[in-house]
Amino acid sequence: DVKVTQSSRYLVKRTGEKVFLECVQDMDHENMFWYRQDPGLGLRLIYFSYDVKMKEKGDIPEGYSVSREKKERFSLILESASTNQTSMYLCASSLYRFSNQPQHFGDGTRLSIL
Amino acid sequence: GESVGLHLPTLSVQEGDNSIINCAYSNSASDYFIWYKQESGKGPQFIIDIRSNMDKRQGQRVTVLLNKTVKHLSLQIAATQPGDSAVYFCAEGSNTGNQFYFGTGTSLTVIP
Numbered sequence: 001d002v003k004v005t006q007s008s009r010y011l012v013k014r015t016g017e018k019v020f021l022e023c024v025q026d027m028d029h030e031n032m033f034w035y036r037q038d039p040g041l042g043l044r045l046i047y048f049s050y051d052v053k054m055k056e057k058g059d060i061p062e063g064y065s066v067s068r069e070k071k072e073r074f075s076l077i078l079e080s081a082s083t084n085q086t087s088m089y090l091c092a093s094s095l096y097r098f099s100n101q102p103q104h105f106g107d108g109t110r111l112s113i114l
Numbered sequence: 115g116e117s118v119g120l121h122l123p124t125l126s127v128q129e130g131d132n133s134i135i136n137c138a139y140s141n142s143a144s145d146y147f148i149w150y151k152q153e154s155g156k157g158p159q160f161i162i163d164i165r166s167n168m169d170k171r172q173g174q175r176v177t178v179l180l181n182k183t184v185k186h187l188s189l190q191i192a193a194t195q196p197g198d199s200a201v202y203f204c205a206e207g208s209n210t211g212n213q214f215y216f217g218t219g220t221s222l223t224v225i226p
Contacts, residue, residue: 004157031212042203042218043158050212058213090157099207099214100146100165105157 003027004106006091012112019078021109023091032074033058033092033103034066043090049074050097081113126223133191135220137204140185144206144215149178149189152219153200161189161202191222199224 007022025032033048035058045058047066055066063085067075074093078085088110092103127133139147145166150158164171164178164187171178177190187204203219 033213040218043216045213048213056212097212098209099211100209102148102160102163103205103214104160105150107155107157 004091004093004104006089006106006109008109009107010110010112012114013078013081014114015081015083017078017081019081019111019113021076021078021089021091021111023074023076023106024072025074025093025104026072027093027095027104028071029093029095029104030071030097031094031103032068033094034064034074034076035090035092036060037088037090037108046076083113085111086113087111123218124221124223126225127194129196129224129226130193133189133194133198133222135189135191135202135222137187137189137217138185139187139204139206139215141206141208141215142185143210144208146207146209147178147180147187148205148207148214149176149187150203150205150216151198151200152203158203194222194224196224196226198222 004025013019034046035043044060049055049068065077088108090108091106094103148163149161152158162173162178175192179188201219201221203217205214205216207214
């Protein structure tokens with residue numbers, strides 16, 4: 001089975017801090033994704049990456065950046081955390097570049113910005 | 115952006131009954147669809163998928179139906195069990211796109 005591991009289940013940070021969320025997958029998948037999940041809004045794509053050092057903006061990239069230095073690891077960075085970034089963050093991976101095969105998700109990081 | 119919606123935000127069923135969860139999608143170019151289950155405190159879990167060259171696909175106790183004419187997708191769960199209580203949402207993708215669009219989900223509650 002594919003395993004997508006997010007480094008923290010719960011995280012509390014302060015406004016203005018730089019926050020790093022880490023994600024690792026163990027199945028040599030090309031694609032990795034970062035979403036945020038908010039009640040009533042569903043999953044919204046922040047960034048994705050289809051190769052090492054490659055990144056593409058999703059629907060809501062403002063206030064975020066990403067890093068993919070190794071194929072198995074995809075990091076989400078909140079450059080200067082704000083309270084409106086309090087959310088559940090989900091990482092996912094998929095085997096190939098196109099959206100015609102399943103995405104596999106981690107268990108999420110619930111981030112609170114105070 | 116794409117619009118993927120669910121007809122009912124909540125659904126309650128008796129244990130042992132069948133459940134039907136619906137999803138509407140708007141992009142005619144979408145040709146791949148997935149149903150996910152998300153339990154409280156966990157990430158979405160893949161249940162079943164279907165491609166647009168099929169109308170129906172069956173898994174273990176689950177069936178997905180695709181009606182491309184009206185852009186409608188449904189998930190049927192047979193003999194619903196308490197462990198099926200979760201949020202279910204659909205996602206649409208394509209073999210030319212590189213991102214999925216997700217519905218907001220239906221919360222299924224199974225009454226013992």
